[in-house]
Amino acid sequence: MKISISKNSKPFISKKMFGLFFEDINYAADGGLYAEMIENRQFAFRRSWAGSTANDYKTEYTPDYGWKIYGQQDCAEMEFIKGCSLCDKNPHYMKFTTNTGNAGFTNKAYDGVCLRSGASYNLKIWIRNPKYEGSLTVICKSSDGTITAAQKEIKIEKNKNWQLIEDSFTADSTIKNGTFIILQNKGTVDYGYISLMPADAVAGVFRKDLFELLKETRPGFLRFPGGCIVEGAVLSNRYNWKDTVGENWKRHWNWNRWATHNIYMWTPGKLAKYFPYYNQSYGLGFYEYFLLSELMGAEPLPVLSVGIACQFQTSEMVDIKSREFKDYIQSALDLIEFANGSTKTKWGKLRAKMGHENSFNLKFIGIGNEQWQTDKVNFLERYKAFEKAIHKKYPDIELIGTAGPDVTSEKYTTAWNFFNNEIKANKKFTAAIDEHYYMKPEWFYEHIHMYDSYSRDIPVFAGEYAAHTEHRENNLEAALAEAAFMTGLEKNCDVIRFASVAPLFARYNYAQWWPDFIWFDGDTSMATPDYYVQKLFGKYTGTSYIEHSAENAGDKIFTSVTTDGNNYFVKVVNAGDNPVELESIHVDSDDSISRELLLDSAKVIQLSGKSLSDVNVIGKEENVKLEEMTASKNVVIPGLSVSVFICR
Template sequence: MENHMKHRTIKRSFFWVLPLLLLGITMTNAQPSTTVEASINASETHEPVSDYIYGQFVEHIGDIVNDGIWAEMLDSRKFYHPILEEKPEQEEGGFRAPANRWIAIGPMNAISLDSSHVFTGEHSPKVATSAQDKRGFWQDRLSLVKGKEYTGRIVLAGEGDVTIHATLVWGEGVDEQQTIKIAELTKEYQTYDLSYTAGTNTNNARLEIIGSGNGAFWTGAVSLMPGDNVEGFRKEVLAVLKSLNSGVYRFPGGNFVSGHEWRHAIGPIDKRPPIMDPHWGVVQPNDVGTDEFLTLTRLLDVEPYITVNAGFGDAWSAKEQVEYVNGSTDTRMGKMRAENGHPEPYNVKFWGVGNEAWGSWQMGAMSLDQFVIKHNLFSKAMLDVDPSIKLIGSGAMPDAMTCSEESLKRTGKIVTEYLGEADWTGGLFQHSLHNMDIISEHFYAYAERRFDIEKGESVPIDPNEPLTD
């Protein structure tokens, strides 16, 4: 750590050197007859720039966390969607490529979504098997690297004389696939390990889950990851993120957080229910929750910053989340954290109360005079659990409220009045300053556009328009 800090201090010293050198060059050009001497004493340093000046924002926007940094290869791995009879035509994705779907093998009437014998969520697929043909389902568009190991698991239950063949296929030949056989299923769900070694490079491998024999089987969840994943995260992505030397990471959002039930994303990962995210309209398996985020920040050696749900959420839930993360094992939620495999408190310092509460697009949006009450309720509840945390308010300066057209929507006036009903930051300072340590400001600027105050809207920039009057 000591060498690391020395290295950072030296780098920052060079940041001071460059402006001095440029100043000397400028003065020399302007006064060629004057000799300028610059003396630099590298032993004298100022207080280092804060580690938090540069950070990252991690949000479940669509499926970019699950596909981007998490190593899971399968979509709908907990079967939120029904199994389809045939593969649909691929449509253009919004925030990502279209999600893969499970496709039926054998007669469609042999497959049902059973709500009476559920592993997680609202249903689990049941396949009625036969000794006469193969029945099950598959998913393709899986990317493999030749010689690389892929590991995972499948959660199964069954009745009758059923054998499961879990096969990873990368070609049409019998030697271009690997099969794991699973027999003697019980009516109670059990987890079975999967492991394969890819025989070629491909972007269109598929995983087949096929049952044979007379009886039936249920599948609760399936997972497949590259064998070199690091505690569930993609190894190559971690290396890139590590190289950025960020100081702080914020999670889980973003607009996502205002509809997020954090308790759905803790505990045994396969038992967490899949849900439809109400904001972005994408299924979330809840595989990457609070514990996984804090694992990520540990792996990257960055400071975590958690935003609580102040949209559809409530102060009691925020209080429980602080206790889950920072509480001792003597507390109810701290004990739950330990039971989930994390006995030591995380001691997270930075906590945000809501995301962009000033935006009309935010789930649970309300007026400023109501939100300052909500902020204070949340703050009191959270500080009751851990008085040492730093609370971050969700602010918006008058320029942000003007340019986002939120002032116009809330007051009928284009330009935000300072300390008026649309001055979100001003209102927090007036009514909630005693309940926050930091203010978070979001301002959106768009390429080749500017906000026209007379028109009250964003307009294209005229390239011939002067920058100043």
């Protein structure tokens, strides 16, 4: 195979084309990226379930979830009381009484606490103890009780008001799925909040290994907080950003829309788990999403509700003429003030109080997730109302529209016709249209040229896409299909503004949806083949796409060439079984003299495997990973591989 690079190029519309999409699905936030180790730390959990009819979702408070008496059961009493709690938004607290010094309580902590020897951990406990004086003892033991990894005694004095106790400890041993215990002396203590965080959490918020995996992809943007979670299963369950800011312990908890998601697995005959106690503490809220974007060098791209609950789940929505709908629009305006406003404004002042005096420099907002127009749902009219109000006050904010949940139906056609018509009269009407597609690998190969014929009047945001294999595994087959498709995205960089796969995270044994980008458990994380593809394209995007041809490439070879002005990034996806020899890469110059790039000094980053079914397994050596090497003069590109050649 010979690659000939022309002198014709396309500048990227966005230097930050490839980014990340975060949704709190598969325990991605609590139990995941948010580094809190205690489950139901504020006794605010709800159990939720779907009723027998549409729009029928039920919840009940279960403040006791995850908490159990430890030690002599008949010597202790655990009560969960409503009223006079630490925070009115979360109305319960735990009253714990012991008649002996040998009793206490434990927390479920997902699959149990995981501690690393030599690592430090921070405790925060809100208590009220008007008649109790002495100490509390925090203990972390191995699951079988044979190893005590940490033991910390905390002296406390009587106090009739809520008081915050802060302390830390260093683990003496490494334990996995261990038991977290608090022991009391004889007496009664009220607990309003119990938190355990690793001291190495990035910015005191983000689990370090998961944060680093995200940052290594060099994301150009971060779309958040979803996804269907934005809409909610019902409107009372929607994601309201105002519930997620302010002091951590004052945030209003919510049940998770994915808690009621009971779907068939892609292994025939098996039913997927569902998690009725899946909740959102909002410890990872909008402030933290903005902070995460900043720490990764990504553009923040929040998505807001338009007053329509998930159209797959319910028909609930607020009337467009109602006061409630105006509140949704005002919420969008307030969000811009929170992100960018002066510290003299109401919401800018709150941002500064939370620790970020400077603006987050918000430029983009998504209006709706994947709503679509019907005889009863007037999404497009709602978009117009948001656009008018936002651009009246903030004319420079760029708005992202949506083409609905697919790219094959009338929903998609109706949306594009609407936006194409509106953009003729108002060039700022939309900055890009969000398209979603979850398809078989074959579809991605067949649609590599999908965007060749798109109008260039409105850019595209490929906001959610993933190749779904037969059993929807995170295997090499899916990664190769996505890589091939992404060569087409780069080729059409003059219309593709943003692109992100989905979903991002899944906690092992807690997943409602797959495949997923990164898997993890309590102390281990795993990058998938899909992850490494995104890392390659995110890191070696370049600033311009270069037209080129590949001679004798074969049917299953897909290429893309970009440059950052100094280096050429030549991407080659070999989706076939057979190796292919890359003989040369030639570049046409202005004087029509072709020069050959020196392959024998090119740096090569390569992802490859032996079989389409190759997967990585959490806690084991990776089967599919990136390898770095220096090319030889005649390079053999293995079958089932993705390669990036970096050459001058």
